[in-house]
Amino acid sequence: MSQTQEPDVQPFESVVIRFAGDSGDGMQITGNQFTHTSAVIGNDLATFPDYPAEIRAPAGTRPGVSGFQVRFSSSDIHTPGDQPDVLVAMNPAALVVNIKDLRSGGIVVVNTGQFSEGDLRKANLATNPLVDGSLKGYRVLEIDINQRVTEALAGTGLTSKEVQRCKNFYTLGLMYWLYNRPLDTTLRWLDEKFAKRPELAEANKLAMQAGYNAGDIHEFFQGRYEVAPCTTLQKGTYRNIMGNEATAIGLVAGAQLAGLQPFLGSYPITPASGILEALAGYKEFGVITFQAEDEIAAICAALGSSYAGCLGITTTSGPGMALKTEAMGLAVATELPLVIVNVQRGGPSTGLPTKTEQADLLQAIFGRNGEAPIPVLAASTPADAFDCAVEACRIAVQYMTPVILLSDGYIANGAEPWRLPELAELRPFPARFQQVVPEGGFLPFARDERLARPWARPGTPGLEHRIGGIERANLTGHLSYDPENHELMCKLRAQKVLGVRDSIPTPAVLGDEQGELLVLGWGSTYGAITSAVEELRKDGVRVSALHLRHLWPLPKGLDAIFARFRSVLVPEMNLGQLARVLRSEYPQHDFLGYSKVQGQPFRTSELVRKIRTILEQ
Amino acid sequence: MSQTQEPDVQPFESVVIRFAGDSGDGMQITGNQFTHTSAVIGNDLATFPDYPAEIRAPAGTRPGVSGFQVRFSSSDIHTPGDQPDVLVAMNPAALVVNIKDLRSGGIVVVNTGQFSEGDLRKANLATNPLVDGSLKGYRVLEIDINQRVTEALAGTGLTSKEVQRCKNFYTLGLMYWLYNRPLDTTLRWLDEKFAKRPELAEANKLAMQAGYNAGDIHEFFQGRYEVAPCTTLQKGTYRNIMGNEATAIGLVAGAQLAGLQPFLGSYPITPASGILEALAGYKEFGVITFQAEDEIAAICAALGSSYAGCLGITTTSGPGMALKTEAMGLAVATELPLVIVNVQRGGPSTGLPTKTEQADLLQAIFGRNGEAPIPVLAASTPADAFDCAVEACRIAVQYMTPVILLSDGYIANGAEPWRLPELAELRPFPARFQQVVPEGGFLPFARDERLARPWARPGTPGLEHRIGGIERANLTGHLSYDPENHELMCKLRAQKVLGVRDSIPTPAVLGDEQGELLVLGWGSTYGAITSAVEELRKDGVRVSALHLRHLWPLPKGLDAIFARFRSVLVPEMNLGQLARVLRSEYPQHDFLGYSKVQGQPFRTSELVRKIRTILEQ
Amino acid sequence: MAQQATLSKKDFKSDQDVRWCPGCGDYAILNCVQGVMAQLGVPRHQLCFVSGIGCSSRFPYYMNTYGFHTIHGRATAFATGIKSANPELSVWVVTGDGDGLSIGGNHMAHILRRNVDVKILLFNNEIYGLTKGQYSPTSPQGKKTKTSPMGSVDRPFDPVSFALGCGATFVARTIDTHQKHMEQVLLAAAAHKGTAFVEIYQNCVIFNDGAFDTIAEKTVREDHTVDLRPGQPLVFGKEHDKGIRIESWEPRVCTAAQAETWRADLASPGAAFVMAQMDAHPELPRPIGIFRDVAAPTFDAGLHEQIQRARATRGSGSLEKLLHSGETWTVA
Amino acid sequence: MAQQATLSKKDFKSDQDVRWCPGCGDYAILNCVQGVMAQLGVPRHQLCFVSGIGCSSRFPYYMNTYGFHTIHGRATAFATGIKSANPELSVWVVTGDGDGLSIGGNHMAHILRRNVDVKILLFNNEIYGLTKGQYSPTSPQGKKTKTSPMGSVDRPFDPVSFALGCGATFVARTIDTHQKHMEQVLLAAAAHKGTAFVEIYQNCVIFNDGAFDTIAEKTVREDHTVDLRPGQPLVFGKEHDKGIRIESWEPRVCTAAQAETWRADLASPGAAFVMAQMDAHPELPRPIGIFRDVAAPTFDAGLHEQIQRARATRGSGSLEKLLHSGETWTVA
Ligand SMILES: Cc1ncc(C[n+]2csc(CCOP(=O)(O)OP(=O)(O)O)c2C)c(N)n1
Ligand SMILES: Cc1ncc(C[n+]2csc(CCOP(=O)(O)OP(=O)(O)O)c2C)c(N)n1
Ligand code: SF4
Ligand code: SF4
Ligand SMILES: [Mg+2]
Numbered sequence A, B: 001m002s003q004t005q006e007p008d009v010q011p012f013e014s015v016v017i018r019f020a021g022d023s024g025d026g027m028q029i030t031g032n033q034f035t036h037t038s039a040v041i042g043n044d045l046a047t048f049p050d051y052p053a054e055i056r057a058p059a060g061t062r063p064g065v066s067g068f069q070v071r072f073s074s075s076d077i078h079t080p081g082d083q084p085d086v087l088v089a090m091n092p093a094a095l096v097v098n099i100k101d102l103r104s105g106g107i108v109v110v111n112t113g114q115f116s117e118g119d120l121r122k123a124n125l126a127t128n129p130l131v132d133g134s135l136k137g138y139r140v141l142e143i144d145i146n147q148r149v150t151e152a153l154a155g156t157g158l159t160s161k162e163v164q165r166c167k168n169f170y171t172l173g174l175m176y177w178l179y180n181r182p183l184d185t186t187l188r189w190l191d192e193k194f195a196k197r198p199e200l201a202e203a204n205k206l207a208m209q210a211g212y213n214a215g216d217i218h219e220f221f222q223g224r225y226e227v228a229p230c231t232t233l234q235k236g237t238y239r240n241i242m243g244n245e246a247t248a249i250g251l252v253a254g255a256q257l258a259g260l261q262p263f264l265g266s267y268p269i270t271p272a273s274g275i276l277e278a279l280a281g282y283k284e285f286g287v288i289t290f291q292a293e294d295e296i297a298a299i300c301a302a303l304g305s306s307y308a309g310c311l312g313i314t315t316t317s318g319p320g321m322a323l324k325t326e327a328m329g330l331a332v333a334t335e336l337p338l339v340i341v342n343v344q345r346g347g348p349s350t351g352l353p354t355k356t357e358q359a360d361l362l363q364a365i366f367g368r369n370g371e372a373p374i375p376v377l378a379a380s381t382p383a384d385a386f387d388c389a390v391e392a393c394r395i396a397v398q399y400m401t402p403v404i405l406l407s408d409g410y411i412a413n414g415a416e417p418w419r420l421p422e423l424a425e426l427r428p429f430p431a432r433f434q435q436v437v438p439e440g441g442f443l444p445f446a447r448d449e450r451l452a453r454p455w456a457r458p459g460t461p462g463l464e465h466r467i468g469g470i471e472r473a474n475l476t477g478h479l480s481y482d483p484e485n486h487e488l489m490c491k492l493r494a495q496k497v498l499g500v501r502d503s504i505p506t507p508a509v510l511g512d513e514q515g516e517l518l519v520l521g522w523g524s525t526y527g528a529i530t531s532a533v534e535e536l537r538k539d540g541v542r543v544s545a546l547h548l549r550h551l552w553p554l555p556k557g558l559d560a561i562f563a564r565f566r567s568v569l570v571p572e573m574n575l576g577q578l579a580r581v582l583r584s585e586y587p588q589h590d591f592l593g594y595s596k597v598q599g600q601p602f603r604t605s606e607l608v609r610k611i612r613t614i615l616e617q
Numbered sequence C, D: 001m002a003q004q005a006t007l008s009k010k011d012f013k014s015d016q017d018v019r020w021c022p023g024c025g026d027y028a029i030l031n032c033v034q035g036v037m038a039q040l041g042v043p044r045h046q047l048c049f050v051s052g053i054g055c056s057s058r059f060p061y062y063m064n065t066y067g068f069h070t071i072h073g074r075a076t077a078f079a080t081g082i083k084s085a086n087p088e089l090s091v092w093v094v095t096g097d098g099d100g101l102s103i104g105g106n107h108m109a110h111i112l113r114r115n116v117d118v119k120i121l122l123f124n125n126e127i128y129g130l131t132k133g134q135y136s137p138t139s140p141q142g143k144k145t146k147t148s149p150m151g152s153v154d155r156p157f158d159p160v161s162f163a164l165g166c167g168a169t170f171v172a173r174t175i176d177t178h179q180k181h182m183e184q185v186l187l188a189a190a191a192h193k194g195t196a197f198v199e200i201y202q203n204c205v206i207f208n209d210g211a212f213d214t215i216a217e218k219t220v221r222e223d224h225t226v227d228l229r230p231g232q233p234l235v236f237g238k239e240h241d242k243g244i245r246i247e248s249w250e251p252r253v254c255t256a257a258q259a260e261t262w263r264a265d266l267a268s269p270g271a272a273f274v275m276a277q278m279d280a281h282p283e284l285p286r287p288i289g290i291f292r293d294v295a296a297p298t299f300d301a302g303l304h305e306q307i308q309r310a311r312a313t314r315g316s317g318s319l320e321k322l323l324h325s326g327e328t329w330t331v332a
């Protein structure tokens, strides 16, 4: 919050609010509504929901706390913010779990109606944080929201349970007042949402209005704040999008651009299930979804569908990825298109299933028996997941190869405004099926200029052929135990995959093209790295950034870029996996690893600090 | 064959014979007998059997050919030889499949009794190689062995089918004569083998004698040859051992040295099945073998057995390795001992299941989701597999960790003389089970000086505890979603595995300690590399060799060794996997890859040529 | 066995907070299992609970015994290893309909076939709970869930039929809310030597609330279930007035007097299989209780018997002899 | 269908050399399948053979149709993908007792449950052939093999019972050497809409020679097998004088006159299951033929029906509309 002078409505460049309450308190809805209203106003936005662990914990307990963080800004932003400026805590558990993140001097709004002895006990608190001094250094706002809502909704005839379910809209109204936002977007949403139960729409409206008015009347706050629209946003139509949703839509788009029917074989797993769930709702696009008995059946069915002429897709997370390894080898061997999405989570093993991590990179590039090269790419933000999904489909179809797309828990559940592409911006890459028997007979393992083999769909007369996992003779595809043929085929497959780099651009450096330090990232560290580098550059620090979408093969031109920097810092949410790959590919350059393996994204401030330390050395 | 002057019995340093015939012709027995007799004489030995592909092909066809190559020598040898000096071909298919390997000027013994029109057709031959000039440049010896055996066994009363099954002993006798070997070892073996059918023992003896006499009488050969005993062999008791057998025995020994009952969970797969088959025969050692429904159940049962206090072991090959990936992650997470043996074969996917390759190294080191470090070692020869199996057990038990031992098809089926270790040479590494409740309570994730956690066996009163794959709190092992704990645990697990290097020696350089070129190998390239370097050094070429048993962590001291050489050549039966690891670990050094991915081991001559080329540049 | 008298239900409670959703059927099962353990007379350190992944699979954390929370679908494979390694342990598997029948179906099939002496509790809530509500292999056809917005196309498994098809030696079914019945079934499972497969209908309040209400809800239970009690007639209903008999392969409702007497130990599992088919008929009561309970040699005993036999005939293996087996020669 | 008259058995032979051991039962099955294909009237390009890994799984290479030799145990999963992607194809799976019931048991169970319209031929030789002779999940207990030198401890699966337990809609058994019978069974399988599971007793001359001699060998076959022909009495024997009837759940031998009439389409698979249990009784004839054949909706049809329905109600999906779904706003 870079504060200015104005007395009444103070302008801020960027604000972070975190709504926190029990799983049943509707914090996700509240956060989404605030986000949407801010979007319509024209702020740039980033959000991060923080769900409780898998199983719903008892109400009022710490594991049951659900949070939603939104950052809205008048300038370009790339992360939902390191620390909230405002924390809304609906109960003691929500307070105690989140307070340590609040920036010092920040505002905390507490629902005192939920601070009985019993409530404190459920939150495992020996003393009441409202009185034991643990909120020192914050601006605390105590409101008995339970009571306020009961009063506001007296006479609606709703049960007291129904009344209490409107509490979140009271806090939303309060925040709308504080940040000077209009209510109309949410009012319209309530009408739509509760079209069949208008009395509930009305009740929530009353609660929101009561919260809004409370801001006005009670002088809780010294004044109101304003975050002006972001004027640097690109023109266009926007929507707010979560990473899993963007991936799903990108896969549908990718299949359409290839002219193929998409077939998703998948098995539920956190945090990837959202992609399966989204695609299961797109049946009118011809999407076939197959919820398999396990991850092995999922990928096998998907690869089978590719053999039959669909675009086979499979989505999963770490443990599921492990199970798919063998079938990936067959996809490499048979040279069929296949898109494999891995939404990474904390590992090893079951690990931290609801937390984020980037520790499956080496597995993606190297983790198969035999020489089994597969192109690998990674999405950097929720919206970028759309582009990456399309790109994965392109590579799979044009090169007749499995492709691995890495996402992670932070992208999957995070959201950001997405400028919708114009259809004309999306370049088609139609699959070219073999349709007729070529002169001299059909050769299933002949190759085109990209070294891709022809794709002949069962059902096509005259192209009957057999494929499989035993080494195939070059051209004919017949079983072959010939030593030279095996080496030739291994090399052709490797060359084909390396050849993908001919179709991808050299990524652009952010900042100066040369200097002391280049910060090199991949995947969801994008936001934190970009924010850190932009912040430092504003302060006059000469540091640049580069972000990789393609991890295997690496794009051309990196060597030349690296050569223009004294050293390269590689921040990763793992113990240094990309750094290892870079060292082996470019041993002539110096790569500094910077690890965080905490199931949590980097904070901008952590990176700023690290970069400063390096530059000062 | 470095020939000398003597007229009658010419001494040779080393000779390579390949016996080749139909699967039913008994070539493996013939080869084994020749090997054993030569061992008893005191030669150094190396053998390589070449079985036909998995399914028994029709008699007389090329895919049905079975071969056995034996090299016997008066000096130390490390490989079964690049090219046979003598080829025994029992039918046209055996001739045509093997002749291209024979050294020019070599001897080929052909059984003309099996060269009818029909025989040629079965072997897919348009013309008869005996007359069409394709044997030019070889010394051809045509013998109608069918006929000779029929004559020799006339009057034994055996059926003609039984008579023909003695053909291989005729060839054995012939070779015994040629190389001046005694018959007694084989005579004794026949008596034992056919104890219940003495008439067959007699028949085979007659056939062998006939072959021996034929050498004498018919003057097929210009003279006889002699390969003197090898005087540099270490003193001791020897046996001939195949790699899979050595692995199995090593695992039994390793479990005994740890004081544990071994539990093998496995699922058959070529070329690893031999280990399961061998261990299934060792029940009197308390070995539990569980032939599981698949590789996943196999490793899970093995890990379960480790939890219960056994030494869990699982054995497989590439595709099975892929399937075990997820459970390996759990073994890392729960920090239980587990030995995982991967007998590598040609890949990717089903690949070349009966052929050898070294292309699963990166998978072994990096191929898991999350940060899941596992120590990796590789056997270099059939006999070395024993030591490596013991070493794998040691690391697993002392460090409470899964360990991957890499073998390959060449080691699994190859054989060499093995000097049996004295029991006293084998140092025990007893597992130390937690037995009592320590003061302050039992902490399942406390650590000892090696960072290993305590092992508490179910059934021990007072130590009841729960473990699993969700991240565990340091010390207590309770479920923990704490960010800092996760990072701590990831680092502790990585450190523990890196710490294994404190318990392993720096490998010794063969040749000068510094120079132009170091040839660095791992796994089954040992024989070829050692032979090549020794050969070149004899010629005065200054080249050294280093062989790695431990691939992860790499032993200490390599950096210093590499620094003493201008460059390091890394020959591998893959597309450069170890070279990649070395570049990322030691980016300051220069590594030259040298690949062969043909399902076939390197030849000494290929390496000699390569090294010369490099040194001449 | 010495501890038998001294152990009570609460001795089996671990120090970890139980973390299921309030109202989840898993609580009732935990409660019953802890009670049954107290009755078994097996000391805590001889008990080992093994699970896969799922809400139900968190079970071992709540038991103050040895426990292993493994990976998804593989608990039965781990249990096979544990029991084979140490046949003296009493090994219990806790799994879900997804864990045990979707990804873990094969290991389930094979442990049943092998008859490893392990007790398996399959918590069937007809949904994937932990991953927040996708259909499972026991969800009815047409079920709308997050991954089947237009209804699931899959035909479901019947877990009891599946187990019988795999040759299971003990097969039973019970209900989370029916504590007495569950207790009896679990005691019978514990007494069985060999794999015991127990399907437990379990309500998931969050993602599939009321899935079993029409049969398991207390007011209708007696009319809508029939308890298979070995040696007892197949009588059911609040008034104990109705019975089941088989006519041309189909179970039919009859009077109590006409009811067949249930036998779970016939040579052929055919009768149990016919009973299991009643699941498909909403007009028939749902069978619960013991479908099958027959004696057969166990896998773990067989393994160790071979080791004993090998030692008896060949002597305890000596490493020295093993090294020197095969043909050897000496270089002096 | 137009090609029906023109195709003959040899049109289905591919140009690859058949590589099974001389005398292997697989040859006879290949021969019969090629003959049946010629009768189906399905053009070659609409046929797709899918297999896992094993001797049996080399089958697709020898068929001049589309074919996919996949990975061990997963053929049924691949087939599910292929058939779902293109329901117009006639999809045939060839698998072995190891491929289909050991590593592949789960996918087998799930394809049967889902009733995907795929025909499955399980070559049961009670051994792992390709890996040179280890026991399989159908090997009898006590079987001595390379990995069970003291005899296998495992109890075997009965493939027919397993399939019935999974809710299979078509289950049959036939014998490699009984070409006429196999032809009839395969034609019935082809005619069935849904998953058809056919167990084929297949002799492995090398590693398990004669495993089925006591029942399948031509001279004893008529006395030692009973053919389940829907609508026909359960009569067997060289003289057609013996029959099968069920007494208190157990099949018993009776006179031909007393024999029950076989029905494969009862609502309950109980009868079929009871028949399958005869396998365990060496004194009873081994049932072959059609155990079960009932109609049920197929998985692949269900999938595509939902797509049609979604399009009918929501219109064919437009990418433009998909991008713009949810709440949008405009920056001008
Ligand atoms: C290999 C793997 N795949 C998928 C998952 C995700 N996952 C965890 S539990 C579960 C299903 C849980 O359903 P069920 O077994 O019925 O247990 P419930 O939660 O209903 O008790 C799934 C799909 C996983 N943990 N590991
Ligand atoms: C993942 C994997 N595990 C193991 C193998 C080795 N393997 C190949 S075929 C086979 C079993 C074959 O038995 P079956 O299915 O009965 O076929 P058959 O050869 O008897 O026809 C095995 C274990 C493999 N190819 N892949
Ligand atoms: S999600 Fe369902 S099964 Fe899981 S704990 Fe909650 S109520 Fe129980
Ligand atoms: S090993 Fe057996 S099953 Fe395989 S091809 Fe040979 S005879 Fe047939
Ligand atoms: Mg469930």
Ligand SMILES: [Mg+2]
Pocket: D054, D096, D097, D098, D123, D124, D125, D126, D127, D128, D129, D136
């Ligand atoms: Mg078989």
